[in-house]
Amino acid sequence: MADLRYEAPETLGAAIALLADAKGPAKVLAGGTDVIVQMETDLIEPELLVDIKKIPELRQIKAEKGGFRVGAAVSGMDLVDHAAFAKAWPGVIDGVKLIGSIQVKGRASMGGNLCNASPAADSVPPLVAAGAVATVIGPKGTREVPVEQIPTGPGKTSLAKGEIVVSFFFPRRPPRSGDAYQRFTPRTEMDIAVVGVGIDLTLDKGGTCTAARVALGAVAPTVLLVKEAADALIGTTVDDAVLEKLAKACSAACKPIDDKRGTREFRIKIACVLAKRVAQQALERARQN
């Protein structure tokens, strides 16, 4: 194995150049809670590590166009402690809070969670439900990519060589909007989602749902944005009959595997149960806003 080289550039340009010019395998280091474990266990053997945490754009949470821009390497604890963001996007916070322990959240970031591309990543369904857009910068310039288009399969992303997810943009919240994320795990902490569901919805003054996004985690090779499930909610007051339709749409979209954490049938069943619960929680939050 070739020697490992560590670089901690202070600008995006320098980071992109390092990654684009790398001859051997290169890896971006954000919080390191996946990358360092993968290195320790010889799953990956990078020759270059580019630590992006000294680049200001990756570590800031800023107000932008009435919404928020969150640096991809902002730690989970920094995001959880950001009162204004947490108030606007409680469902995203639900997901981030479930990423490992306090110690892990002291380092782990949403950008890392997304680019590690686990279908069970807890922050990804709420990011997808929120309609967050990733700003990706690489040797060929900048592109804005809906979050759901970044992972392409377990451990795989659509990022080209030299590209980095810099930040996430969360659009301005219309009044009466609410989001939520829940997952099923055998224990309440320190576990990997068997199924996760994130839902964001907006109500009109009369309580009718005018917009919704439904995202399912750990039931397919990537987190799924399920349009049919959102369509079941839109135009309704999200009553019990609607929740059944939502569950049916989620059930139809699931393509899970059987593994030690759950069978295919179990995952589909749980996705339906969680979808109903999460929709009700998002609804409650929307009514309070």
Place this chain on the structure above:
Amino acid sequence: MAKKYHVTTTVNGDEYEVLCEPQQTLLDVLRDELQLTGTKEGCATGDCGACSVMLDGELVCACLVLGVEADGKKVETIEGMGNEKELHPLQRNFLELNGLQCGICTPGILVAAKALLERNPDPTEMEVRYWLAGNLCRCTGYDKIIRSVLATAKEIRGGA
């Protein structure tokens, strides 16, 4: 021979200069280079919390930080928490209330509990349990750990 990196870091208030290889974790550097062996290695994958330390005021697992990342940063370990003459109230209460048995998880739990009490001096039992969810103990069954932390919180608040 891999290239070594010159790292300057402050540990428990003292500045250290160390040469480390890029794949060495902060845990390796603390234990093997600085001989600060109070920080324990449990799993080395961030699951057990035995290597909990503070890095620039943030509670982290030292096994999930590279030594090179500690350059220019402040690290606080169990060695900085108290000494034989004067224990930290958490250390004293863990002894008095039997919050430890074999002791391997204890340094990490003390560091994590101290971070909690600095953030929240009046945690509920539930909050203590969730905060320490990343610190595994195979001896105590946790109950005495939780009681030790709650007793310390009460003591520090002056309500003993």
